[in-house]
Amino acid sequence: MTSDKSFYEFISNGVPGPEQKVDADNAILPARKLAFSRFKELGLPTIKTEEWRYTNIQRYLKDAFTLAQEEQGTVTAEQLKSASIPQLDSYRAVLVNGRLQADLSTLPSGGKVTVSKLSDAAGNAQLQAWFDKHPHLQSQPFAALNAALFADGLFIEAGMNASLDKPLHIIHVYTASANAFIQPRHLVVLHKSATLEVIESVVGISDNAIAFVNGVTEIVLEENAELWHYNIQNTVKNSRHIHHTSATQKADSRYHHFNFTLPSAELTRNNLSVALTGSNTETNLHGLYLATGTQHVDNHTFVDHLVANCNSNELYKGVLLDDANGVFTGRIHVNQDAQKTNAFQQNNNLLMSEKANINSQPQLEIYADDVKCSHGFTVGRFSEEALFYLRSRGIGAEAAKSLLVNAFAFDITDQVHIPALQDFLAEKIRQYVAGAINN
Amino acid sequence: MLTIKNLHAEVDGKQILKGINLEIRKGEMHAIMGPNGSGKSSLSSVLAGRENYTVTQGEVIFEGKNLLDMAPEDRAREGLFMAFQYPVEIPGVSNLHFLKTALNEIRAYHNLPALESKEFLKLTKEKQQLVDFNANLMNRSLNEGFSGGEKKRNEVFQLAMLDPKLAILDETDSGLDIDALRIVAAGVNKLRSADKAFMVITHYQRLLEYIVPDFVHVLYNGQIVKTGTKELALELEEKGYDWLKEEVHQKESV
Structure with missing residues (x-):
């Protein structure tokens, strides 16, 4: 437990190290150990750390946590209903605190797409090749901490030319009976010309104790592979999330990432990064x-x-209600060899209350001379005139607001290729906008 | 249908309406004219429930109910409609979805079930033809990228769809070329009926050649200073507003 000691001290000296992990007999132990020393070296960020200027992470780490490797947690089918997406026909993988629950899951079988526990895949050559190798993770203390001491997670592998007949819906449930620091880790590898559609829902089921989730997902898209990746963060107030998603794209691959952060986690920090190592790739980040409430949502993309x-192509849109706080940092780096790059970035925000706040900064580092790059940032208040127009046609104030917010979000939700997911998101937006108004 | 008694209203602490009295009955077409700044658009704003206006005195009874106590959406649900002088562009909300939402909210208020998609589309087609509204615009985002004329025609199309008891047209003719004006006026004329009333606010007599009013009221300095028939509009067109202003000032000095 942390209490008097700082979180850093607690991790460095107060918990069993990598060599105590259940998978300590396999080949990733050296990588875990390396990551652990990297974490100790990097230390924890403060608000003086440029990347954490607007997110004071220290204040979210002050509580006493247990490192919840052993926290199994249980979930009933009934509780899973809140995470279900109506009308969605999909495979399903349910994880509780990062551990795959076979009895609650319906996994694809017999084909070239495998979904398994990361711990079961510890000897897999792909895991050996890619685990904690992403260049962008090397400077990230939380990613290092995760690599050193993660509990478990998913390993998804799609073979050459593989695809599924329907999306895979991964439901991550986090639950803690006492304040817990939970570290899931996932690896997704799509081999040449494989295609996959993955929806991830992050939910919480109890508000009694704090669940601090420090997760990492590494993604590898081999030549001409395509991944549609939807991530829906829709969890309980007493949860705190840091998640690093790092993808590597080889030639001709396509990566479509969607991130939906909905209420109510008090902290959400997403580090999404993509390394384009092969030419003629397409990357869409939405x-x-x-x-709402006092939520703090921080998106760092690279x-x-x-x-x-x-x-x-990157488009992030934010709707901030009540006392909510938003941060967006969009970094684009264009190497000097990366001629004929097209890189676009846009961040638009809608503030729906006087007290809501947004800090947005683009970071463009361009070292090539024949490129097309652009970025833009807007922040707007709610249009009273539009609201009045809708109300004057008989539409109630609440319905009118949710109509306007859905309209603002349309550029994003319209890109979602799964109708059931589109409907689910529209309904969620409606609920939360209505809920915030009624506060 | 609508009774306005001694209506006083202010915006930003400034008195704009200074005692309006007006009675509108079923089937009637009333024109409100007046020079710029006389309070014409303020009157429509107060009736539709725009929030930055404060009523300081007087009352408005609509179909036996106190209109000023109602939220804007309830006024619409009770059968009041205002065609905006400057219709708002709302990207991302389709014209059809917007109309369906509005129509069904109004129906729900009257304990009617929501329209089936098929019925809704049938109604849409019927009204769109009635007021000559371009079908291609219906699936577009609400007013986004519409020309001035298209926006005003969309207001008349909405009017046809929502079928109110009382329609206020706030300077619907402003900025329209003569062809668009004719189309808008023809649409309005088709919607006239014995149980509906209209209040047409305009700066120019031109519109009233196409939409013939039963009464013409002249608003000046926050009050109705003269009421007449359509001939009054012609007189105003010919002589301007100055003679009326003088008349008012003479009365005041007496």
């Missing part, structure tokens, strides 16, 4: 954050154009 002829 984000929608809708924050698109790294390392080679020529790649295209990236």
Whole structure:
């Protein structure tokens, strides 16, 4: 437990190290150990750390936590209903505190797509090859901590030319009976020309204790692979989330990432980064954050154009209600060899209350001379005139507001290729906007 | 249908309406004219429930109910409609979805079930043809990128769809070329009936050649200073508003 000691001290000296892990007999132990020393070296960020300027992470780490490797947690089918997406026809993988629950899951079988526990895949050559190798993770203390001491997670592998007949819905449930620091870790590998559609829902089921989740997902898209990746963060107030998603794209691959941060986690910090290592790739990053109450939502994205002829397109939109606080940092790096790069970035925000706040900063680092890059940022207040117009046609104030917020979010939700998911998101937006108004 | 008694209203602490009295009955077409700044649009704003206006005195009874106590959406649900002088563009909300939401909210208020999609589309087609509204615009975002004329025609289309008891047209003719004006006026004329009433606010007599009023009221300095028939509009067109202003000032000095 932490209490008097700082979180850093607690991790460095107060918990069993990597060599105590259940998978300590396998080949990733050296990588775990390396990561642990990297974490100790990097230390924890403060608000003086540039990347954490607007998110004072120290204040979220002050509580006493147990490192919940052993916290199994249980969940009933009934409780899972809140995470279900009506009308969605999908495979399903249910994880409780990072551990795959076979009895609650319906996994694809017999094909070239495998979904398994990361711990069961510890000897897999892909895991050996890719575990904690992403260049963007090397400077991230929380990612290092995760690599050193993660409990378990998923390993998804799609073989050459593989695809599924329907999406895979991964439901991550986090639950704690006492304040817990939970570290899930996932690896997704799509081999040449494989295609996959993955929806992740992050939910919480109890408000009694704090669940601090420090997760990492590494993604590898081999040549010509395509991944549609929807991430829906819709959890309970007493949860805190830091998640690093780092993808590597090889030539001709396509990565479509959607991030929906909905109420009510008090802290959400997403580090999404993509390294473009092969040419002629396409990267679409869509984000929608809708924050209510005193939520703090921080999205850091990084698109790294390392080679020529790649295209990236990023649109993040935020709706901030009540006292919510938003942060967006969009970094684009264009290497000097990355000629003919197209890199676009846009961040639009809608503040629906006087007290809501947004800090947004683009970071463009361009070292090539034949590129097209742009970025833009807007922040707007709610249009009273539009609201009055809708009301004057008989639409109630609440319905009118949710109509306007859905309209603002339309550019993002319209890109979602799964109708059931589109409907689910529209309904969630409606609920939360109505809930915030009624506060 | 509508009774306005001694209505006083202010905006930003400034008195704009200074005692309006007006009675509108079923089937009637009333024109409100007046020079710029006389309070014409303020009157429509107060009736529709725009929040930055404060009523300081007087009352408005609509179909036996106190209109000023109602939220804007309830006024609409009770059968009041205002065609905006400057219709708002709302990207991302489709015209059709917007209309369906509005129509069904009004129906729910009257304990009617929501319209089936098929019935709704049938109604849409019927009204769209009635007021000559371009079908291609219906699936577009509400007013986004519409020309001035298209926006005003959309207001008349909404009017046809929502079928109110009393429609206020706030300077619907402003900024329209003569062809668009004719189309808008023809649409309005088709919607006239014995149980509906209209209040047409305009700066120009031109509109009233196409929409013939039963009464013409002249608003000046926050009050109705003269009421007449359509001939009054012609007189105003010919002589301007100055003679009326003088008349008012003479009365005041007496």
